[in-house]
Amino acid sequence: MTREEKARLNSFVAKNVNLLLEEKGMTQRELAEKVGKSEAEVSRWLTGRNGFSKTAIARLSVALGHDITTRPVGLGTGGNTDNIVKHGNRKVALITGVTGQDGSYLSEFLLEKGYEVHGIIRRSSVDFRERIAHLEGRPNFHLHYADMSDSMSIVKVIDTVRPDEVYNLAAQSHVQVSFDSPEFTADVDAVGVLRVLEAVRACHLEQTCRIYQASTSELYGKVEQVPQNENTPFHPYSPYAVAKLYGFWIVKEYREAYNMFCCSGILFNHESERRGETFVTRKITLAAARIAQGHQDCLWLGNLSSLRDWGYAKDYVECMWLILQQDKPEDFVIATGVQHSVREFCYEAFKCAGITLEFSGEGLEEKGICVAGPKNLVGKTLVAVSEDFYRPTDVVNLWGDPTKAKAKLKWNPNKTSFEQLVELMVKHDMAKVAGEGAAMKVRTNLAEYLEKGIVR
Ligand code: NAP
Ligand code: G4F
Numbered sequence: 001m002t003r004e005e006k007a008r009l010n011s012f013v014a015k016n017v018n019l020l021l022e023e024k025g026m027t028q029r030e031l032a033e034k035v036g037k038s039e040a041e042v043s044r045w046l047t048g049r050n051g052f053s054k055t056a057i058a059r060l061s062v063a064l065g066h067d068i069t070t071r072p073v074g075l076g077t078g079g080n081t082d083n084i085v086k087h088g089n090r091k092v093a094l095i096t097g098v099t100g101q102d103g104s105y106l107s108e109f110l111l112e113k114g115y116e117v118h119g120i121i122r123r124s125s126v127d128f129r130e131r132i133a134h135l136e137g138r139p140n141f142h143l144h145y146a147d148m149s150d151s152m153s154i155v156k157v158i159d160t161v162r163p164d165e166v167y168n169l170a171a172q173s174h175v176q177v178s179f180d181s182p183e184f185t186a187d188v189d190a191v192g193v194l195r196v197l198e199a200v201r202a203c204h205l206e207q208t209c210r211i212y213q214a215s216t217s218e219l220y221g222k223v224e225q226v227p228q229n230e231n232t233p234f235h236p237y238s239p240y241a242v243a244k245l246y247g248f249w250i251v252k253e254y255r256e257a258y259n260m261f262c263c264s265g266i267l268f269n270h271e272s273e274r275r276g277e278t279f280v281t282r283k284i285t286l287a288a289a290r291i292a293q294g295h296q297d298c299l300w301l302g303n304l305s306s307l308r309d310w311g312y313a314k315d316y317v318e319c320m321w322l323i324l325q326q327d328k329p330e331d332f333v334i335a336t337g338v339q340h341s342v343r344e345f346c347y348e349a350f351k352c353a354g355i356t357l358e359f360s361g362e363g364l365e366e367k368g369i370c371v372a373g374p375k376n377l378v379g380k381t382l383v384a385v386s387e388d389f390y391r392p393t394d395v396v397n398l399w400g401d402p403t404k405a406k407a408k409l410k411w412n413p414n415k416t417s418f419e420q421l422v423e424l425m426v427k428h429d430m431a432k433v434a435g436e437g438a439a440m441k442v443r444t445n446l447a448e449y450l451e452k453g454i455v456r
Pocket of ligand 2: 173174175176215216217218267268269270278279280281283300301302303304306307308342389390391394395396398
């Protein structure tokens, strides 16, 4: 057997075992106990990191009551499997950035569709996987260590998983941080994309594997046209955007040069209860909740007049999938088509927390004062402006035109309105702050750090 044939057999057998586990509602731990192996060893088999010896195949077949070298027939697949189960087999997706906001929602979405989902995680001193903790241990959900700055690790994972679809979401995604760490941002957000494309080619998957690239409205930067669509010129306006521009063009280049099915979704800002706490929307909803519950005095922000087209992340991951299901590879703008300022987001969020704000003053002197709400807050300045949160160059007028996505992907950009988005985020954060109790001191310190500009 050639190396390639062996790899194919291993991946076939691993998929069978996964299908059977799900069908029987058996966990990896239970299977490990049945075959007398450690859970780690079983996990290595199931994720294709270890090949199957003849003995392993025999033991697993007995434990699962089926010859695992033949495809189980008529297995239930769970969830919506439209267009997914090919030849009785699951589609395999690899997600980079699986621990992030979008990665976690996309994992849920693809598992629901019947995919086998693999995610890349990177080593960190704190094991912070809060967003995907509820998915770990599921039979069709697997994690692999790799890093976007490490080509070999990416090649190894792609060779092991042999995905049908790659969703490249991993990035240093904070625009302001990209001014502090421009080289790291370029390495991960620009060259990282190239590494994924080359890894797919190195594993000879370029004609079968479809690739989604997480591109961004930041490409429009110092905008040259409003609203922005697929034909609007790019003018990147931060190290982050410049790196992402490379990602966009290298994807287009590989599509044309090697006929690969690789596409960019040019996504406008999308937020959720899982949004990182230093992006402006989440910083506001958390602060509104803390201020309403007496754990923070004032929220310090930067440019309140900046305009964004904010959507709900859970709605947006569907587009990533839809883009890869098209007949031909194309790039799409994904946005709501509705624009609001940071000031309006603040007003709405505090309103959801029971506080009415009135803004007065300009620039650094602008203040958001409580004019109605809890007695102890009325008359107080609850929102103020700090130079710390201004950027060397700021993108101030993002407004997307989702016409193409509506027509070709049949996607509804207005499933969740701006008001609903703010409300669901504030509701979540009101409950989070109320439940924090013992940890409140830590959170209060975070609020102080935010105020001092130590954490953006
Ligand atoms: P996010 O919450 O910041 O998640 C970023 C993910 O990338 C995390 O899983 C992170 O891992 C991972 N990552 C960062 N550096 C890595 C490295 N060197 N190796 C491996 N993984 C690495 O971002 P998001 O909001 O979900 O956004 C997903 C993607 O869409 C990003 O590429 C972002 O630039 C792009 N995008 C986002 C928006 C938006 O509004 N959310 C709009 C347009 C485009 P850790 O958990 O270990 O940090
Ligand atoms: O929430 P932001 O940090 O998001 P930004 O810069 O738009 O980037 C996000 O969306 C992009 C898509 O357009 C993604 F590509 C990117 O990965 C990320 O997810 O800032 C939004 C606006 C900016 O104009 C900023 O200057 O809010 C302004 N802002 C005002 N005060 C603030 C603050 N931003 C932050 N983070 N913190 C503030 O205190």
